[in-house]
Amino acid sequence: ARGVKNVIGLPRPVPLEVDLQRDPEFVERAAGFGLDAVTASTIYVKLEYAALFAVVLIILLWMAQKALNSPWGRMMRAIRDNEVAAEAMGKDVTRRHLQIFILGSAICGIAGAMMTTLDGQLTPGTYQPLRFTFLVWVMVIVGGSGNNFGAVLGGFLIWFLWVQVEPMGLWLMNTLTSGMSDGALKTHLMDSAAHMRLFTMGLILLLVLRFSPRGLIPER
Secondary structure, eight states: OOSOEEOTTSOOSSOOHHHHHTOHHHHHHHHHTTOOHHHHHHHHHHHHHHHHHHHHHHHHHHHHHHHHTSHHHHHHHHHHHOHHHHHHTTOOHHHHHHHHHHHHHHHHHHHHHHHHHHHSEEOGGGOOHIIIIIHHHHHHHHHOTTOHHHHHHHHHHHHHHHHHHHHHHHHHHHHHTTTSOSSHHHHHHHHHGGGHHHHHHHHHHHHHHHHOTTOSSOOO
């Protein structure tokens, strides 16, 4: 079944908000900052996850850089540039493809585990290809494919835009239709605000491919 999977019982790397709200010492510290227990516990857990994410990201980035600059990394770049030539030099191209697939899947698994424990539930139906495939693809292209730091920059930049564009689109449509009388055109424009995310991502992708095809931080 592809319904909602409750994962509350799984071990969590940070405390639960409910447990923090029941802790008198935490409630007292929150009151010292002028916050109620619910707000303070939410902020605390988010900051804990942000710190955990930063640590995992730094470790993965360090490992990726070490691999990129190693003989193994040079071999992988050679396979990427010309598989036929690499295979002629005795490299097992199929095995290397499988190796990369396994490593990439492992990193995705780490990210998924962190996100699932943060949300407290797993809903397979919400994992749409547009968001979890196309958006990641845009992140890599915008940041710079072949550059680990570029991929990180693209991830932060595109996700920020993905979150902010929809409310900005709604504000834009409200502004454009403020002087219009109620009717089919106004309704259509207001309904179109929800598609501003897709329009913006497509526009950014086109602009980057046209003016900076190697990304914001090109491969060296």
